[in-house]
Amino acid sequence: MKRILYTISLGLAMVACSSGPQTNNSSVDQRVEDLLAKMTLEEKLGQLNQVSAMDNLEDMAAQIRMGRVGSILNGVGAARINVLQRVAVEETRLGIPILMSRDVIHGYKTIAPIPLGQAASFDLDAVQEAARIAAIEATTDGVRWTFSPMIDIARDARWGRIAEGYGEDTYLTTQMGVATIKGYQGDDLSDPTSIAACAKHFCGYGASEGGRDYNSANIPPRQLLDVYLPPFKAAAKAGAATFMTSFNEIDGVPSTANAYILKTQLRDEWHSDAMVVTDWASSAEMLAHGNCSDRADVAAQSINAGVDMEMVAETFIQNLPDLIKDGRVKMSTVDNAVRNVLRLKFRLGLFDNPYVDENKNVAYSPEFIEKTLKLTTESAILLKNDNKTLPFSSKVKTIALVGPMADAAYEQSGTWTFDGEAEHTITPLKALQSLEGVKVLYEPALTHCRDQKAAGIASAVAKAKQADVVVCVVGEEAIMSGEAHSLADINLYGKQKDLIEALSKTGKPLVTVIMAGRPLTIAKQIEESNALLYMFHPGTTGGTALADLLFGKAVPSGKTPVTFPYMVGQLPIYYNHKNTGRPAAGTELLIDQTPVGAGQTSLGCSSYWLDAGYGPLFPFGYGLSYTTFEYSNVKLSATELKVNDTLKVTFDLANTGEYDATEICQLYVRDLVGSVTRPVKELKGFKRVALKAGEKKQVEFELPISELAFTTLDMQNRVEPGDFKLWVAANSDDNSNEASFTVK
Ligand code: NOJ
Numbered sequence: 001m002k003r004i005l006y007t008i009s010l011g012l013a014m015v016a017c018s019s020g021p022q023t024n025n026s027s028v029d030q031r032v033e034d035l036l037a038k039m040t041l042e043e044k045l046g047q048l049n050q051v052s053a054m055d056n057l058e059d060m061a062a063q064i065r066m067g068r069v070g071s072i073l074n075g076v077g078a079a080r081i082n083v084l085q086r087v088a089v090e091e092t093r094l095g096i097p098i099l100m101s102r103d104v105i106h107g108y109k110t111i112a113p114i115p116l117g118q119a120a121s122f123d124l125d126a127v128q129e130a131a132r133i134a135a136i137e138a139t140t141d142g143v144r145w146t147f148s149p150m151i152d153i154a155r156d157a158r159w160g161r162i163a164e165g166y167g168e169d170t171y172l173t174t175q176m177g178v179a180t181i182k183g184y185q186g187d188d189l190s191d192p193t194s195i196a197a198c199a200k201h202f203c204g205y206g207a208s209e210g211g212r213d214y215n216s217a218n219i220p221p222r223q224l225l226d227v228y229l230p231p232f233k234a235a236a237k238a239g240a241a242t243f244m245t246s247f248n249e250i251d252g253v254p255s256t257a258n259a260y261i262l263k264t265q266l267r268d269e270w271h272s273d274a275m276v277v278t279d280w281a282s283s284a285e286m287l288a289h290g291n292c293s294d295r296a297d298v299a300a301q302s303i304n305a306g307v308d309m310e311m312v313a314e315t316f317i318q319n320l321p322d323l324i325k326d327g328r329v330k331m332s333t334v335d336n337a338v339r340n341v342l343r344l345k346f347r348l349g350l351f352d353n354p355y356v357d358e359n360k361n362v363a364y365s366p367e368f369i370e371k372t373l374k375l376t377t378e379s380a381i382l383l384k385n386d387n388k389t390l391p392f393s394s395k396v397k398t399i400a401l402v403g404p405m406a407d408a409a410y411e412q413s414g415t416w417t418f419d420g421e422a423e424h425t426i427t428p429l430k431a432l433q434s435l436e437g438v439k440v441l442y443e444p445a446l447t448h449c450r451d452q453k454a455a456g457i458a459s460a461v462a463k464a465k466q467a468d469v470v471v472c473v474v475g476e477e478a479i480m481s482g483e484a485h486s487l488a489d490i491n492l493y494g495k496q497k498d499l500i501e502a503l504s505k506t507g508k509p510l511v512t513v514i515m516a517g518r519p520l521t522i523a524k525q526i527e528e529s530n531a532l533l534y535m536f537h538p539g540t541t542g543g544t545a546l547a548d549l550l551f552g553k554a555v556p557s558g559k560t561p562v563t564f565p566y567m568v569g570q571l572p573i574y575y576n577h578k579n580t581g582r583p584a585a586g587t588e589l590l591i592d593q594t595p596v597g598a599g600q601t602s603l604g605c606s607s608y609w610l611d612a613g614y615g616p617l618f619p620f621g622y623g624l625s626y627t628t629f630e631y632s633n634v635k636l637s638a639t640e641l642k643v644n645d646t647l648k649v650t651f652d653l654a655n656t657g658e659y660d661a662t663e664i665c666q667l668y669v670r671d672l673v674g675s676v677t678r679p680v681k682e683l684k685g686f687k688r689v690a691l692k693a694g695e696k697k698q699v700e701f702e703l704p705i706s707e708l709a710f711t712t713l714d715m716q717n718r719v720e721p722g723d724f725k726l727w728v729a730a731n732s733d734d735n736s737n738e739a740s741f742t743v744k
Contacts, residue, residue, distance in 0.1 A: 103148070513535065665729075666686045669708065
């Protein structure tokens with residue numbers, strides 16, 4: 001069939017050459033204008049249409065020949081993509097290449113930890129590397145556009161897509177998003193190993209009510225500006241090539257019809273010329289939302305709000321000709337959308353170099369595996385380590401390895417793993433079995449994480465009794481988080497809790513390892529385990545990273561990018577909340593301490609839960625090491641500053657334990673009084689600092705005072721003069737190293 005397509009194409013190739021863009025030396029914008037001037041309305045609308053790949057190549061080719069395809073979603077494979085691209089370039093009148101896209105979310109073949117895990121590393125270089133690896137691998141299969149990074153702020157772990165983002169914090173998410181965009185796009189989008197990034201979901205999707213996916217988000221304007229939009233603003237500044245409108249509505253307006261975010265913010269305020277794509281049929285879904293009367297209305301509202309390309313819904317291609325005739329949509333609006341699409345295609349170098357090298361195979365290269373292993377190791381979080389249970393000493397010769405995630409290659413890769421193959425994935429079982437001098441007694445006990453059959457627990461307990469230590473790997477299967485996989489109960493499922501309880505009763509040192517897509521409510525399992533390592537679905541190298549950490553070849557350094565609640569009822573819970581008028585003192589009576597028949601009074605009442613208290617199980621930014629660190633001697637370069645100044649904060653960090661290790665130091669600030677209420681703390685900086693055992697170093701943060709700006713009572717973005725507190729800290733709940741300064 002390939003041959004047939006090539007032959008048919010020959011004659012038309014001549015036409016394409018003579019009428020196609022020949023403006024190699026002129027600027028991209030000039031080339032866009034030259035091409036636009038030659039296009040018919042039908043050709044223009046074809047460019048605004050993204051179709052989902054069809055299995056049958058001939059059907060796909062027919063669509064392309066009809067000029068209906070600007071972009072294809074999910075059609076991978078170099079040879080296949082070349083066949084289709086040839087049809088576009090050689091058999092259509094203007095020879096406009098197709099933009100091939102795919103959800104490459106945390107790796108293409110070599111799978112990195114899910115983004116939430118990447119965030120736990122606080123390692124921007126490693127995260128940028130991971131995106132670069134994804135880009136190199138994906139481009140060899142013809143992908144030039146990925147729908148990543150997801151930079152939605154997520155403060156509710158019930159939302160399944162918390163797995164896909166960088167957690168609850170605006171600053172961390174912003175930094176991670178920018179690093180990822182840089183990794184995908186490289187220095188030059190036209191490099192054949194670069195892929196266009198997509199900042200998504202624009203905007204507010206992570207605030208879906210109750211954590212139920214696709215639900216409405218209720219975000220007050222000031223919070224939208226200060227919490228949800230900054231990562232997107234930074235993405236625009238970093239040159240993110242595309243943005244995706246989100247499924248949700250905010251205050252009655254679905255994002256796909258939201259001119260405030262798509263025009264006022266993206267274009268007027270941030271001056272971005274990125275191409276805006278809808279999410280999957282999010283335009284047509286406005287019929288279900290109830291803000292559009294029919295598909296013509298959908299097309300009109302979407303394009304008039306600032307959408308450029310429609311993902312699969314095809315309301316543009318079907319309705320825009322009439323809408324233009326009726327005057328509901330201006331031709332200039334369509335032209336602008338086409339410009340944004342063509343500009344991206346020129347920038348990617350698709351006109352000059354449309355085809356993929358079919359003989360390149362770089363997947364899973366040793367270099368990629370090594371770099372991914374580093375990130376995976378850094379993303380593991382040690383949440384408990386009583387009596388130095390970890391790392392294992394050389395006396396540990398027999399390990400009982402149990403649990404449904406101990407050898408679940410697909411599941412440990414997490415959500416959105418389309419292309420990474422399970423046979424390349426190192427599970428804990430594979431990794432531990434490859435160690436010399438260690439005997440592994442393996443018993444999954446449960447066939448999968450939701451398994452309700454407890455029969456295997458007895459044999460796991462029997463194995464535990466024969467071993468020096470027990471490593472129990474539990475968590476969530478990949479499908480339990482991600483899109484449309486929200487949960488109302490975020491406990492461990494199936495009989496996993498019973499398994500841990502039974503193992504803990506053996507009295508053997510119990511190391512629980514959790515591989516999951518979200519923070520789970522694990523208070524009881526923390527108590528029952530001697531040590532607990534949390535790995536947000538760790539991907540291809542998860543088992544190797546775990547083995548290295550268990551035996552001290554690597555030392556844990558990851559910290560929580562999201563608050564861990566005790567109970568699901570605490571959600572949404574996040575560290576940078578407001579103080580309220582009645583902040584909890586921490587001395588409140590809990591339900592068991594409250595006398596029966598106690599009289600009602602509002603005196604002394606404060607903001608807490610009678611059953612859960614006030615704080616979380618683990619705060620944002622928390623994680624242990626095999627060593628200990630001491631912070632001291634905080635000094636400020638000045639205590640009175642002006643808006644244009646930069647404050648230098650220095651402190652000493654000492655490694656007071658026995659292991660060389662890395663600490664993630666954090667800088668938090670509180671604006672004590674504002675024209676509107678301010679968060680109790682805000683992260684403004686972080687640094688990974690490596691110290692040898694016994695070593696001490698001076699560490700410095702730079703804080704440009706302009707970064708203290710927020711949306712004031714009069715809706716202006718500015719720094720308000722006044723008093724501030726700051727903390728250099730090991731986590732968001734660490735108040736031991738405090739200083740104050742004033743902005744004049
Ligand atoms: C829907 C998801 O919301 C989005 O994140 C994804 O990129 C698209 N589908 C395409 O698969």
